[in-house]
Amino acid sequence: MARVTVEDCVLKIPNRFELVLVAGQRARDISAGSALTVDRDNDKNPVVSLREIADGTVDIPNLKEAVIQGLQKHVEIDEPEEDDFDAMGLDRDLMPGVALAEDDDTLEADGLTIHDGADSDLDLSDDAGQDTDEADED
Known part of the structure; x- marks a missing residue:
């Protein structure tokens, strides 16, 4: 076959858009070695890749898989969280002076204790704010 025509390749891969992706992937593979x-017959890599597809000498499903892997941006790996400390997004190695108390509601660091707040005795009622409003009216 002296020249490659798209019609020769369409017999192997009917979708022309998919043919372009697969031939491009094969041309990149050839460029990578x-x-x-x-x-080769003094042809460039895209022409050689089309000739290989037309002759059926390359594994088309593997090329399709390589195209998909090349287009993926992020492969998500689902790993279970070890404990509540990791669930809070804190890294133990980056904060050596911080310890999570056994009740899981208290965080202690360098003598400072932070409580969850659910058991807090702090009065957050609006009674104190009423006195200041009355003073402003006078």
């Missing part, structure tokens, strides 16, 4: 399955 992958072995050729047809003679």
Whole structure:
């Protein structure tokens, strides 16, 4: 085959858009040093990749998978959290002086204790604010 036409390749991959992606991936593989399955005949990598697809000498499903992997931005790995300390987003190694108390409601660091607040005796009622409003009216 002297020249590659798209019609030769469409017999192997019917979708022309998919053909472009797969041929481009194969051309990148050739540029990266992958072995050729047809003679180069002084052709450039995209033409060689199309010739390989038309001849059926490359594994098309593997090329499709390589295209998908190349387009993925982030592969999410689901790892379980070890304890509540990690759930709060705190790193033990970065904060060596911080310790989580056994009741899981108190955080202690350098003599400072932070409580959860659910058991707090602090009065947050609005009674104190009423006295200041009356003084402002006079």
